[in-house]
Amino acid sequence: MKTIATGNKAVAEAVQQARPAVIAAYPITPQTAIIEQIAKAVSSGTLNSRFISVESEHSAMAACIGASLTGVRTFTATSSQGLLYMHEMTNWAAGSRLPIVMANVNRAVAPGWNIWADHTDALQERDTGWLQVYAGSVQEAYDAVLMAFPIAEHEDVLLPVMVNLDGFALSHIFQPLETVEVGDFIAPLHLPHAIDTRDPAGYGVLTGPESYFKFRWDIERSMRDSVNVIQSVQEDFSRRFGRSYGFTEDYLCSDAEVVVMAMGTLGKEAEIAVDLLRVEGIKAGSMRLRWLRPFPELNLAGREVVVIDRSYSFGFGGVLATSVRSRIKREVYSVIAGLGGQEVSYEDIAGFVRRRCIGREDWFGVNGHV
């Protein structure tokens, strides 16, 4: 069905189609509309789920863990401070090998109080064992949530998935949305280690160094195996519903001499910047990173790379820039832009490309170069 929707509404629509048995969540701007819509669907009976209005995000993730351990599908949504508050439990969810799906509406981290788009929240979760995907449009937020369940629940993965969408820039923006009839795209969940009182086991018991180390490796092995699973789920999605996704969304990259890399809505903005640059005769392309974890192979041989980071690792550099640099094993032009919802237009991005300086890092609007 074709409609128009905000990013938040799209996420809530997708969750209703995935039909989690238990949803536990705590409101936070700009995520609130997601859980309000879900709560409404549960209370009106259109969604047959248990909605737990927990008293904190730490408890939201703990409740999802408790529910997921019984072998049922679970979902939560949060943002920013909420995500940071549940950090202890996001580690617990991944370590317990639970296919929990979470929507995170990317927002800056305080202080000062700032409710606008920024990727610092999700990037601080980078090393927890969650798969992370970033949406660039309302449609993609919807599709990514639908795909997150079969990816997380696949027996080769059994890790939680975080679907990221930019606060306000996507969560509150109306765009066209085409919903689908999911049918059997999302198979019933089978959790091999679900709690069974007839076959009792200990969960998360004290674990010595030798076994602990193996469990950690097993997370990494599944993270590596998830690459094939993501690919096959995305292909299945494309066959069924006609929309194709990769690990990156590449726009005019094949003959590009310079490629802009970004995540989320800035990556979409970069595509318009590429159009502008092409008119000027600059052979630019855009490669919007969708999956941050697992981090994909990047085909950037022979191209200059401009990386836009909407977050920063203090004392080292932009998280995306350092990741890309490490992947392609050469220098990039690193632009730090859009923190705390800073306005970054396609004109600005075109400017980054025109004035690029490989090997250098600039903070947009802060230091002189850009």
Place this chain on the structure above:
Amino acid sequence: MKIPEEEYLLKCTAACAGCSDSLTLRYVLKAAGPDTVLVVPACCTSVIQGAYPYTAFNLPVVNIAFAAAAACASGMSEALRALGRKTHVIVYAGDGGTLDIGIQSLSGAFERGTDFLYICYDNEAYGNTGMQRSGGTPLGARTTTTPMGKRHQKKDIDAIVAAHDPPFMATACPAYPRDLFQKVRNALTFRGPSFIHVLAPCPPGWRFPPEKSVEMGKLAVKTGMWVLYERRHGKLSLSAPSKTALKNPAPLEEYLSPQGRFEGMDGADIEALKRHISENLLKLASEEAKG
């Protein structure tokens, strides 16, 4: 009342000699039976169950982060009920995980009417990390972080839980195993959240010989330091051992003096503790009299 022979906490755990936590668990699990999931935050019980790939428990045990037990149980209970299963969900947490770091999730789960039983076994300090003070440590008790004795009274978690108006709540002590067993059975007949607060005398923490754990529990009840009761839908009734004991309470010193943690406690503190105890007894007696 017949207490089942079946053991769900197996022998040879990593518990200290004379551990009241283990004794409590044996009766709790006998009362709950095999269709039970235990949710355990960081506490002595996370240690005594043994190390992977072994477990001392003959039913599923979910270990969860310190602050998260009641929330984890909320999710589990909702999921099990959605699946149409009546499996008991029991949080088994220490005083730190209940009175202190876990109080937010405890309060949330009780306010939401979660169908579960929350048991706090209270050894009045952070036992797992080597006896630091907790909100449950009584006035005057020495712990490794209150080397001169605690300056504050024990936090009244029962009053806090009572303010949530749960259908069932009780106090217990493994020195009275039949009372404990029956209270767990009673709790599990109620739908919604129930709470049992168990005093768990701790030989290494309280510094008394391991063979005296049961005696110490009895002295706590006989002196009125610990009062056994249950409250059904807000209606309080004192349990038989406390009813008997409180007709003629033993002097508090009989409870304090065998314990190294109260060594050197000054007279003023002992008087303050006595006042605190008698105020508590008056409060409970008048609540019971109101009916």
